[in-house]
Amino acid sequence: MNHLEFRNVSVAFGHGPRRFVAVDDVSLSVPAGKIVGLVGESGSGKSTLARAAVGLCEPSAGSVLLDGVQVSHARGANARLRQRIQMIFQDPSSCLNPKLTIGQSVAEALDAAAKRAGTRTGRAQRAAETARLLESVQLPAARAADLPAALSGGQRQRVALARALAAAPGVILADEITSALDVSVQGSVLNLLRHIQRELGLGILFVSHNLAVVRYLCDEVAVMQSGRLVEHGETMTVLDHPRQDYTKTLLQAVPRIGEPLFAPATGMIQISEGAR
């Protein structure tokens, strides 16, 4: 069982007049074995929510639970439990330490998992495990000795996935992991993620601004706007029959291949962008 739950989570930055609420009272659950898509525009708080789950920032109110155990603001055993939530980031150029070989990066996660389990892994065992993980993300095991600079963007994202898997996770948070990749590479990363998720029965929170990608990959979709969760449901239900106006606006704005964006010669501008 690996069930991630956000219960009335708020995240605020700053104090006094500069206090800024990035996430406002969000409750969301990522059931074991499901991919939940989290969509919204920049500044909607979707990434902040994901970061709050792993402790890169802590909720200012509410709590994050894994299998019913509170892991936010946790110490000791619960903090170790939180390591079963792993995260993959957007930028392939910054996701790996440029001074460590990709084998070392993966091994670090293996060590963390071993430490959590209270076991010790020998050098040979660790090397074998690293090789197996690299192969599971379709990279030759021999590349373990390479530095990240020798890898393409898509390959680095796959190493990041291998590193997350090495930590024996129950839930993976994927934060815009294909946004910086070309479409040709995006497809293979999506296929890989889906394949591994099905094989290991992981829960995934897939944060993205790309509705088409979320539609393809996710079982459920949650929509965030200005820090609040506005709609959540089964993917095809939400996308085919959105209930909220904001979700409808988002869906209408997505350009579709083969559909002209504008009827010829009619200005249909609606200034909805507020002054910032």
Place this chain on the structure above:
Amino acid sequence: MTTTMSALPARAPRRPATGWFAPGSWSLFAVRRGGRFLVAIVVLVTAAFLMLQLIPGDPARESVGATAPVEAVNLRRHELGLDQPLWVQYFRFWGGLLTGHPGTSITLRMPVADVIGSRFPATAELAVITLVVVLVLAIPLGLLAAALTRGGRRRGLELGFTSVTGFFSVVPEFLMGVGLVYLFAVSTQLLPVAGRGGPTSYVLPVAALSIGSTAALARIVRAEALGVLGNDYIRTARAKRMPAIRLYLRHALPNLMTSTLTIAGLFLGSLIAGTVLVESIFAWPGLGMTIVDSIRSKDYPLAQTLVVVYGAIVLGINLVVDVLLAILDPRSTIKES
């Protein structure tokens, strides 16, 4: 955060742009920056006070010398106020500074305030003239070098510029001073080398102080300018096909001012330090000679006050630079708060 567009501040609830202590407002900036200046002054004065306490051994004994009789030591201890409890000494120190009577110099046998009053103008003059010379020369030089060598053009000029400025920025002010004395006084006897008198007496001290700084600042201005010229908005400006002079002065220069001013502030600080050396070479009757003499002769009251004066000058420069930055670059007040 998603990095498609980092719009974090954009989502902050809107507040009126005016009003007291609104984020980014002038009043908030003034209060914060002024507060920081005051805290820094308190720390500076406390540090200057503690300096005397931190001297290993007995400052009174150090001050009168190892061979002096015990009575002399005790007298000196009384003179320095070291026979008082620590907190009394501390408040006396503050009292002296605030009332403008920070004690009497031991060696010069005259009030510290008078010493500083008579010496300060000479140092200030030297520093201000030098700064003006440095800014007037370095900024156009650096900008011109950047314009001519941007994107790897004119490798020869780039090599020449970096070598010459690199050489002069390595030579410290006092060596420049010694070299200038040799060139203009020993071999050619063109210019006076000591003392403060007519306009010609300023030439060598100002040159000694400014050559190295000009070279170093010109290098930095060029590097900064190359950075600015690589920005997208310069490409936008080029797309308007404007004359080159307009491109550099109107579109590049304003964006250069923030970093240049910040660095110029640091330079002014080190110029103040450089005056100490240059004054001692050219027998310039300023504070620099005084502080060196006071340290050498263990004239602690004078040294302590001079530390506060020099420190306050440096902090004042930082304050002025920050205020100027806030005026020139409206974004910096926002960053500040």
Place this chain on the structure above:
Amino acid sequence: MAARSTGSPWRTALLAPTGLAAAAGLAVLVLLVIFGPVIWGADATTADPLSLSQPPGAVHLFGTDAGGRDVLARTMTAARLSVLMALAASVFGVLCGVVVGSLPSVMPPRLGRAVVSIFNFAIAFPGLLLTIFLSVIFGQGATGALFAIGVSIIPVYARLTHTLSSSVGGRDFVAAARILGVGKVRVVARHILPNIAGPLIVNASVTAGGALIAFASLSFLGLGVQPPEFDWGRMLNEGLSKIFVNPATALAPGIAVVLAGIVFTLAGETLARATGVNPGLTHRLPRWIPRPALPAGNVLDDVSGNASGDAVLRVRNLRVAVPHADGWREPVKGVSFDVGRGEVVGIVGESGSGKSLSCLSVAGLTDFPLKVTADTIVFDGVETLRGEHRPAGVSARAVERLLGTRMAMVFQDPMSSLNPSLRVGGQVAEAGFIHGGLTRRQAWAKAVRRLADVKIPDPARRARQHPHELSGGMRQRAMIAMGLMGNPALIIADEPTTALDVTVQREVLSVLHDVQVDSAAAILLISHDIAVVTGLCSRVLVMYQGEIVEEIATADLVAGRARHPYTRALLAAVPTMDTDRSQPMATIAEVPA
């Protein structure tokens, strides 16, 4: 885009002139430090009462000082003390500084901020001043000076370490390590310090040079090394008073200080190149073999295209070359296309396909050292490029004016394409009085009208604001307004909405669309997003590795009539709102960069 030599960066850096000079200088310094006092020590201290303050001569190359001692011997002997003291102070200051600067990354945030504010306070004071203050405490003498200089280095290095570690600490791999539960100290040791070691080492060399000079300064002031010990600063102090008698007594140690300082600086530069902190001087460009321009009237018109004979833009065999160590490479390899008047043409392709570079070249906005050649580029009836240059008979001024008024540009990143320190209105108005013959006041009024045309609410107020006060969508619209100050025949929009949210994207695209309809300007839209291109354009150019692999009408592309396999693969790889969720995504094999 500068050319780089092949081989290891250390080798390259060492074999460069600066590298060789630095290595030779360091070798001399090391030898002097070890053997200087052994060889010249006796001469340096033997006073010769018969030859006091002698000028340079055959026996004493630099003469003698006031005590009758050989100046050259003393200068050589003093190297050991001068260099070792400087190194000791630097090592002490740098090590302590790195430790202090790493503390905020390890400590609880509040305590860390306190440490940062302490060294930020200390750094406000110039090093030499701090050193002079500290020498009050430590007293005059070599040890005192050593500690004073060492301590004054600490805040500088602490801040450098802190600044560098903060930037590395914000990167995702550090976040990943924290999520794995790696301890704070281990994060600093394993993930942060190795990634900032380069700049730290480079600066250590510069710091050592600074310490050498600081020592000389202190000794010169009489606050450093005390007699009978002597270093270069002390010798300068003694020599200055005798400068009229024997200038060499002051000049010899002075030259020594400057040379040693230069050696440390050169070593720093060499290290900077070797560690990639600073690439140093640009390399010599590879030899360029000019391609002969075709004679006038002989341009092959091989592009069929859908554009009518009256094209607003005609590009033939456009090539862009970028210098590399092994010669020129061509990211754009012979591109030909037309854009008809009022036509909306899209260019799609992935990163590195050359689509942006092609358009920048057409607009004449590529910068040195890129080489742009074409059989011909004709814009709005004027040939702007033939071969490598503007054709004879077309004045530079005329081309500038033409491009400035008839071609508009919209770039990708609205955050950076407007000048942050100028008002929006002024930036829009500029085009009006540079080329349009308007006064500043008229241009401003026209700019406000143009801002209104692109649907910016309250344009008069917005015109007076700076770019950071506008949202991303508004800035992109301001860019469009800028282009409308002239009378554009072509708008080149290079990924204009990539950085924007979908709802904002639609607004900006709709402004572009309206402008095209109202002004009959043609649009060349570059995008990686096929949906955007097909939604707006009537014709699409597909670019792949510097070439246009297919030119196709949007209707044909949408109907699945693409001929080139790359076009078909690209179309299939894009997830859409109709993609079959049960099937794996179509993929394209990665091309090695």
